[in-house]
Amino acid sequence: MNIHEYQAKEIFRAAGIPIPPGDVATTPAEAESIARKFGGTVVVKAQVHAGGRGKAGGVKLAKTPDEAREVAERILALTIKGLPVKKVLVTPAADIATEAYTGVIVDRASKRAVFMVSPAGGIDIEEVAAKTPEKILRHSVDPRYGLQTYEAMQLGFFLYSDVKQARAAAKIMQQLYSAFISSGGSLAEINPLVTTPAGVVVALDAKMVIDDNELDRRPEIAALRDESSEDPSEVDARNANLTFIKLDGNVGCVVNGAGLAMATMDLVKYYGGDPANFLDIGGSSNPEKVVAALRIITSDPSVKAILFNIFGGITRTDDVANGIVTATKLNPLKVPIVIRLTGTNEETALKILQENSFSAMTDMDEAVKKAVALATGGKAA
Amino acid sequence: MNIHEYQAKEIFRAAGIPIPPGDVATTPAEAESIARKFGGTVVVKAQVHAGGRGKAGGVKLAKTPDEAREVAERILALTIKGLPVKKVLVTPAADIATEAYTGVIVDRASKRAVFMVSPAGGIDIEEVAAKTPEKILRHSVDPRYGLQTYEAMQLGFFLYSDVKQARAAAKIMQQLYSAFISSGGSLAEINPLVTTPAGVVVALDAKMVIDDNELDRRPEIAALRDESSEDPSEVDARNANLTFIKLDGNVGCVVNGAGLAMATMDLVKYYGGDPANFLDIGGSSNPEKVVAALRIITSDPSVKAILFNIFGGITRTDDVANGIVTATKLNPLKVPIVIRLTGTNEETALKILQENSFSAMTDMDEAVKKAVALATGGKAA
Amino acid sequence: MSIFIDCDTRLLVQGITGRDGSFHARQMIEYGTQVVGGVTPGKGGQKFDGKVPIFNTVEQAVRETGVNSTVIYVPPMFAADAMMEAADAGIPFIVCITEGVPVLDMTKVYPFVREKGARLLGPNCPGLISPGMSKVGIIPGGICKPGPIGLVSRSGTLTYEVVFQMTRADMGQTTCVGIGGDPINGTNFIDCLAAFEADPQTKAVVMIGEIGGTDEQEAAVFVKKNMTKPVVGFIAGQTAPPGRRMGHAGAIISGSAGTAAEKMEAFEANGIGVAKRPIDVVELLRNR
Amino acid sequence: MSIFIDCDTRLLVQGITGRDGSFHARQMIEYGTQVVGGVTPGKGGQKFDGKVPIFNTVEQAVRETGVNSTVIYVPPMFAADAMMEAADAGIPFIVCITEGVPVLDMTKVYPFVREKGARLLGPNCPGLISPGMSKVGIIPGGICKPGPIGLVSRSGTLTYEVVFQMTRADMGQTTCVGIGGDPINGTNFIDCLAAFEADPQTKAVVMIGEIGGTDEQEAAVFVKKNMTKPVVGFIAGQTAPPGRRMGHAGAIISGSAGTAAEKMEAFEANGIGVAKRPIDVVELLRNR
Numbered sequence A, B: 001m002n003i004h005e006y007q008a009k010e011i012f013r014a015a016g017i018p019i020p021p022g023d024v025a026t027t028p029a030e031a032e033s034i035a036r037k038f039g040g041t042v043v044v045k046a047q048v049h050a051g052g053r054g055k056a057g058g059v060k061l062a063k064t065p066d067e068a069r070e071v072a073e074r075i076l077a078l079t080i081k082g083l084p085v086k087k088v089l090v091t092p093a094a095d096i097a098t099e100a101y102t103g104v105i106v107d108r109a110s111k112r113a114v115f116m117v118s119p120a121g122g123i124d125i126e127e128v129a130a131k132t133p134e135k136i137l138r139h140s141v142d143p144r145y146g147l148q149t150y151e152a153m154q155l156g157f158f159l160y161s162d163v164k165q166a167r168a169a170a171k172i173m174q175q176l177y178s179a180f181i182s183s184g185g186s187l188a189e190i191n192p193l194v195t196t197p198a199g200v201v202v203a204l205d206a207k208m209v210i211d212d213n214e215l216d217r218r219p220e221i222a223a224l225r226d227e228s229s230e231d232p233s234e235v236d237a238r239n240a241n242l243t244f245i246k247l248d249g250n251v252g253c254v255v256n257g258a259g260l261a262m263a264t265m266d267l268v269k270y271y272g273g274d275p276a277n278f279l280d281i282g283g284s285s286n287p288e289k290v291v292a293a294l295r296i297i298t299s300d301p302s303v304k305a306i307l308f309n310i311f312g313g314i315t316r317t318d319d320v321a322n323g324i325v326t327a328t329k330l331n332p333l334k335v336p337i338v339i340r341l342t343g344t345n346e347e348t349a350l351k352i353l354q355e356n357s358f359s360a361m362t363d364m365d366e367a368v369k370k371a372v373a374l375a376t377g378g379k380a381a
Numbered sequence C, D: 001m002s003i004f005i006d007c008d009t010r011l012l013v014q015g016i017t018g019r020d021g022s023f024h025a026r027q028m029i030e031y032g033t034q035v036v037g038g039v040t041p042g043k044g045g046q047k048f049d050g051k052v053p054i055f056n057t058v059e060q061a062v063r064e065t066g067v068n069s070t071v072i073y074v075p076p077m078f079a080a081d082a083m084m085e086a087a088d089a090g091i092p093f094i095v096c097i098t099e100g101v102p103v104l105d106m107t108k109v110y111p112f113v114r115e116k117g118a119r120l121l122g123p124n125c126p127g128l129i130s131p132g133m134s135k136v137g138i139i140p141g142g143i144c145k146p147g148p149i150g151l152v153s154r155s156g157t158l159t160y161e162v163v164f165q166m167t168r169a170d171m172g173q174t175t176c177v178g179i180g181g182d183p184i185n186g187t188n189f190i191d192c193l194a195a196f197e198a199d200p201q202t203k204a205v206v207m208i209g210e211i212g213g214t215d216e217q218e219a220a221v222f223v224k225k226n227m228t229k230p231v232v233g234f235i236a237g238q239t240a241p242p243g244r245r246m247g248h249a250g251a252i253i254s255g256s257a258g259t260a261a262e263k264m265e266a267f268e269a270n271g272i273g274v275a276k277r278p279i280d281v282v283e284l285l286r287n288r
Helices: A005-014 A028-038 A063-074 A126-132 A149-159 A163-183 A212-217 A232-239 A258-270 A287-298 A317-330 A344-356 A363-373 B003-013 B028-038 B064-075 B125-131 B149-159 B163-183 B212-217 B232-239 B258-270 B287-298 B317-330 B346-355 B364-375 C019-032 C058-065 C077-087 C103-115 C157-166 C189-198 C217-224 C260-269 C280-287 D019-031 D058-065 D076-088 D103-115 D158-166 D189-198 D214-224 D262-270 D280-286
Strands: A022-027 A042-047 A059-062 A089-092 A098-107 A112-118 A137-141 A185-195 A199-204 A207-210 A243-246 A252-255 A276-281 A305-312 A339-341 B023-025 B043-046 B059-062 B086-090 B098-107 B112-118 B137-141 B187-196 B201-203 B205-209 B243-246 B250-253 B277-280 B305-310 B338-343 C010-015 C036-041 C052-055 C069-072 C095-097 C118-123 C127-130 C134-137 C144-152 C174-179 C204-209 C233-235 D012-016 D034-039 D052-055 D069-072 D093-096 D119-122 D127-130 D135-136 D148-151 D172-180 D204-210 D233-236
Touching: A005 A042, A005 A089, A005 A163, A005 A185, A005 A207, A022 A028, A028 A042, A028 A063, A028 A089, A028 C157, A042 A063, A059 A063, A063 A089, A098 A126, A098 A149, A098 A163, A098 C103, A112 A126, A112 A149, A112 A163, A112 C103, A137 A149, A149 A163, A149 D076, A163 A185, A163 A199, A163 A207, A207 A212, A212 C077, A232 A243, A252 A258, A252 A287, A252 A363, A258 A276, A258 A305, A258 A363, A258 C157, A258 C204, A258 C233, A276 A287, A287 A305, A305 A317, A305 A363, A305 B212, A305 C157, A305 D103, A305 D189, A317 A339, A317 A344, A339 A344, A339 A363, B003 B043, B003 B086, B003 B163, B003 B187, B003 B205, B023 B028, B028 B043, B028 B064, B028 B086, B043 B064, B059 B064, B064 B086, B064 C280, B098 B125, B098 B149, B098 B163, B098 D103, B112 B125, B112 B149, B112 B163, B112 D103, B137 B149, B137 D127, B149 B163, B149 B287, B149 C077, B163 B201, B163 B205, B187 D204, B205 B212, B212 D076, B232 B287, B250 B258, B250 B364, B258 B277, B258 B364, B258 C144, B258 D158, B258 D204, B258 D233, B277 B287, B287 B305, B287 B317, B305 B317, B305 B364, B317 B338, B338 B346, B338 B364, C010 C019, C010 C058, C010 C077, C019 C036, C019 C134, C036 C058, C058 C077, C069 C077, C069 C134, C077 C095, C077 C103, C103 C118, C144 C157, C144 C189, C144 D019, C157 C174, C157 C204, C157 C280, C174 C189, C189 C204, C189 C217, C204 C217, C204 C280, C217 C233, C233 C260, C233 C280, D012 D019, D012 D058, D012 D076, D019 D034, D019 D135, D034 D058, D052 D058, D058 D076, D069 D076, D069 D135, D076 D093, D076 D103, D103 D119, D148 D158, D148 D189, D158 D172, D158 D204, D158 D214, D158 D280, D189 D204, D189 D214, D204 D214, D204 D280, D214 D233, D214 D262, D233 D262, D233 D280
Parallel strands: A252 A276, A252 A305, A305 A339, B250 B277, B250 B305, B305 B338, C010 C036, C010 C069, C036 C052, C069 C095, C095 C118, C144 C174, C144 C204, C204 C233, D012 D034, D012 D069, D034 D052, D069 D093, D093 D119, D148 D172, D148 D204, D204 D233
Antiparallel strands: A022 A089, A042 A059, A042 A089, A098 A112, A098 A185, A112 A137, A185 A199, A185 A207, A243 A276, B023 B086, B043 B059, B043 B086, B098 B112, B098 B187, B112 B137, B187 B201, B187 B205, B243 B277, C127 C134, C127 C174, D127 D135, D127 D172
16 A cells, blocks of 8 residues: 555654654645745645656745745646646755665565665666666665664665764664554655755655555554545455456456466457456455446446456355346446356356356356457457 | 562553552552542552562551551551551452463573463462472563464463453463563563453553663663662662672671672671671772762671772772772771772772771782671681 | 375364365365364364364464364464464474465564474465375365376466366376465475475476566576476466556566566576466477 | 684774773783774774774674674673674674673574574673683783683682682683673583583683572583583672672572572582682692
8 A cells, every 4th residue: 555755754753753844735725824834945745656756747846835835736736647636745845965765675585674775865766776786785674683773874874974874864764664664564765865964864755655464453554545546446446355457458357366367368468459457356256346346347438348257266156157147237238248257166157147148158268369359349369 | 670569550551451440659648538539448558679568468458448548557657578668559459250470581591581370370479380380381482573472372371261361361461571571671470460250351460670771771661760668778879880788797898890799798708707788899990989888888887897809900999999098088987997909000009008097908818807807806717 | 296295294274163264174174185183262172063173272283183284264464473373383384375464474474484494385375285185275176186297386266277277188286386476475486396306206397477576587597407397387467567566465566577578588598388378388288 | 722712813892992992902902812903883994093993883894804703892782782783794703791781682682693603702791811812801811821721700800819819829721701690691601611621721620600590500510411621610699698689680599599509519419629719719720
């Protein structure tokens, strides 16, 4: 789960990390009054779950409250990478002497949380990694001991030669690690970590991604979810316990299991079609999930055919068949549907479908070919 | 450092452990009004750093507020193992179905925190260990992982066969462990951990000992120290950075280093005397420490002779000599003094002493023999 | 022969009275797996389906039944504790089916299990099956048959699909192992490949990977260096967009790393036959 | 010969610019110890007394100087971190002089140092000296002389007393080791006894214990079982009252355990000569 910059800043601040003040506005007038409260030049920053805000015009300086209002108005009208901007963060502009990067992620190779720090901050860290790898220090944290002071100091000295700044950075890294762990993060990032002309180390930005699997035991973090800033169809899917990702194609796919879902999409492409989505109905099926899946998929006007690919194991194929029947009675389909079912309770499922005038197949390749043909009007192979 | 029951209960409560309410009184009138507030029968418990409170008459039931006042008056007049009772805890009397013991200590053999739990609570755990060792389960906690739920459940099931009670106890043990770690404990104990007739698991008593070495980084714990309930001479010593323990003998000892201090006491005994104290002036000596040491020792009327035994290493013997001169100028000695000095700056030290009419020796055995002879009027060997 | 489980597997089921645990315990017993005990705190002393003794703790179960493997079907928030409990009790082979285990939990479980000397399979995996001998987990027994092919996969239903097509083509399996789709898991491709290489009955190996991480690439190098048996592979997620988690917590393309194309190239470069479609696995096996 | 340190010891001093660190660094250099580097964060690049290079981190010091031992003189709240830093940087022998290290810190340092394969001496110890070769810590060099006796002790100044009396009686030492008075420390009596047994130059060993714990009792059993060389011992604290901490965090009689009498009996029972007074050590050595 992505959270907004202002939310990540609250978490970091609570962990003790020095972060300049800032308030959130949802209207230009609010932005103006916040700017007036702070006085001086402010930065107005789009709060949106997308990278590259700056390049998209989502981060602007404003010298006066009036200018803050104007700038906020422009930013609140933006849509960045398909996501509308609903909130802006207004924060006093800081004088910056140096910009560094510091972040921690869960790394699958070392099976640990790994810090990455670089004195070359403010820009895309992957670019730094690619072009000047010597400017990045990676350090994996032993989860049994946590980030020790000496380790944090090694990272701090990589950023700053001044011992006071190195100590300040080390402390921030220990605080970042503890915020990361206690929030159930999969990423926590400060970019840039700056020094002011007076030499003080301050976090100017904050980013955090939470492991969805942590949310059940962290209601206070789960409450940070901002559904207004997500794709509505993905919100709908999540609330129905489906994993759904919208794509640009014309064949809507409903599959059980993530691997089979990806393989089905690949096969659609292989036979000349384009998958309209990734959709995994998960292991323990029930008819309601299928109903939700069909509702979400059919709301996409570019879907020209629907493909079910179900390999019953834990999933009962008769549940899926019942779901298809229920859903299509509620909302009759406007596009053709191809159903492939095999495995647990296959015979019952096929019977249910036949009784309701659906035909079904048991071979995956044949089903995919047919769905692609229907979606493309027979133009693909 | 010992803390009082009511202080340990506050720490445990903050960690989430279920503990009945209770308030502290320093006067009988306060105890009466607390008893009135709670209503019903209360327990009045002496808050004192000594075991065996119950046997010494320091824990009493009171059925009415009047009785609470009377009982508090008697308890506040007590001196238990040499320590005056200055405070009582007044708490509603609980109905008890079963009594268990649970505690955690730092164990030198396993080099870990070790839990000890027993369904035979309410009495001295060392007695249970000696007579019915099968009624105690010991479990050492891997400090790298902490007390896992499954470990706590094993302990919980050792106390209770009912799964709800086992789970409640397991949770209490995880909370106790976290209180223990975050307070810098060397012991944390709940005895008894009771079940009520309704089956609820509750901590009725609380004991905690803090590692003195933790206090520098835990000011909120250090603030719990109650000097009024300690031996005044030991408080004086601690404030002068001396390690001092009062004993019953007649030879006052001032030594540098704990091992040498113990060996000196042993040698006093060996030659027929009785050490009046353990006193270690520590590694980095300064004249002020010596002045404080002499003040503390001479305030004990049973001291008949004073013995200095200093082996200079980090300790500079001239510092010690200067301290002796300064202290005796301030408060002329009323008992004889024997000084043994050797090591760092020995020559300077001897010169300072001679100039001030002190004699000094370099052999430990000779010095101890002489001190014993002076203390006993020559009656010992 | 087989890898990890066989006729001597004596299995414990952690969470045996839960919805998934009880269903699959019955399925495993029906398949012929020796399920010798179950764990559900508070139900110690009872029997599951009147036959299998239930214990309050894994430690008791180990003491009283002599299990040598365990399978975990407990809710995600309790799975880490269950894995550690099993490892601490000395069980040498631990299979965790549970999906949704927090990754930070796994950063602690992983070193713990290693310190205790146990092998962990999963979490978020379908388990494994040695057809005709034993099944541990949730792979449907009916789609498998005994034979000479070893299979290892990061996926669940995609594995069933491939096994189903192999069985239809009369290609039986020594063992089918699902290692799971999480970023941190106990057993990886290389562990299974090495075991298949060492198993005399296994004549060829199928490897089913997906986008995310570099496990398949490392496994490919391992195959070239250490394996004498033919290996064929399939990678799911050729059409997956970067930066989006494709269901599995581990199936995510980070930046330009972990794509299907990269993995397929690694397969090709190291002598692993690459199936374009799941069904192609069968043809590739025939030609090796 | 000697144990743990000798002429090849290349020493790092952590906290070299502090009050204690700088004083004892000079003492060690004067004694002849090869002090090849120091660590004080923020003073990296400077030189101590114009000669010894100072580094910001232990890792840098190890990389640039090839130290093989380190001694720690940092305040108690930073000592655990310093020990772990040294172990993590790969230094195989770590001596921590600092007194007052929280015991819970040591419960973490102990497994960490072991995992890294390092030997830790201390904390709260005077260090060690191999007379004529090298000294690491704070034992006054002047009271020692080379010779055939090994000495291991939980105490500081009491050790000096015994060494002083041995030297006066012309009994020189291979190595004098102070293991420290804390309840959890890195090196115990048995570690040192085994090393002395293996050291061909050591002909007899002196062991100085004190009240608290059971280390001396276990060491006594070890002596009987594993040592061919004569051992004599002294225990401080015969007059100590139970339940009171006698200065050292570890010197406390808990219940009826850890008394001097118990330890002296264990010595007697296992063939270790028991000195009633410190001076008796000399006589006992003479008679062995």
